[in-house]
Amino acid sequence: MSNTLESTQSMEKRQKKGAKVYLIFAVVLAFLVLILVPVWFLLDVVGGGHSHGGMMMSVEAFREKLNTQQEAYGLEDGSIRPSSENMVFIMAQQFGFVPPVIRLEQGKHYDLAFYSPDVLHGSTLVDIGGGTLNAVILPHRMTTMSLTPEETGEIRLICNEYCGLGHHLMKGTIIVEQERDPLFPPNR
């Protein structure tokens, strides 16, 4: 009788010990994940799309790039028609994208460089070939995203990271224009 009692007690002890080991393991694992998530973000393991995050830049330096781009490719309607040979600079800020309308050429490869001068934003290109492209836009860092639009039409650009009261207003448009005849470039 006392023997059975003893073995039951030691079994309970063992079970408790086992539970403790599990608990410690779980806590350690939770900590590891907690620490690794920001590291993954920086290494671009999570976040999706073909995006590259991380190049630090001052707001002034990025504005300078925007101005140069506007002078070279700005159109009267406020949109830009950039060359695929240069990086396309886009400011993601509270609460909009600058420039708000970007004209790209069908079939050309573009590198879009997003930059946030204020808080964390996320840029999502909706409806490209039935999918979406996402990038996390960290403040004061330039994040690039590659895109080769195959179909003409409009691609919506929205913010996917709550960034304040006007978050839902944060929208832009990419207009994919027909492939151009290199001998007859469009009027600027």
Ligand SMILES: [Cu+2]
């Ligand atoms: Cu936002």
